Amino acid sequence: MFYKQIVIEGVEGDVAITHTDEGAAVSAGGRVLCQVGRREDEQARFAKAYEVAKVVCGADAKGRPSATNSMICDVMTEIERVAGC
Numbered sequence: 001m002f003y004k005q006i007v008i009e010g011v012e013g014d015v016a017i018t019h020t021d022e023g024a025a026v027s028a029g030g031r032v033l034c035q036v037g038r039r040e041d042e043q044a045r046f047a048k049a050y051e052v053a054k055v056v057c058g059a060d061a062k063g064r065p066s067a068t069n070s071m072i073c074d075v076m077t078e079i080e081r082v083a084g085c
Helices: 042-057 069-083
Strands: 005-010 013-019 023-028 031-037
Touching: 005 042, 005 069, 013 042, 013 069, 023 042, 023 069, 031 042, 031 069, 042 069
Parallel strands: none
Antiparallel strands: 005 013, 013 023, 023 031
């Protein structure tokens, strides 16, 4: 099965993960949050999912996502699913 786009309802609005030739583009509120390459290593993808989780789950007073590590991994899984990793 091939996913072209996934939309996640977030605290700060909907987050769209869209398939591109290189992987996936993640956007929210009309701005691109990040580009995830299909061949990026897992640490780079996790770092980008960490930033996206701030939009999906909100952020605490220190600027960290209000999400558990497992929730960040769920965001990363959805990005990877669309990117084709």
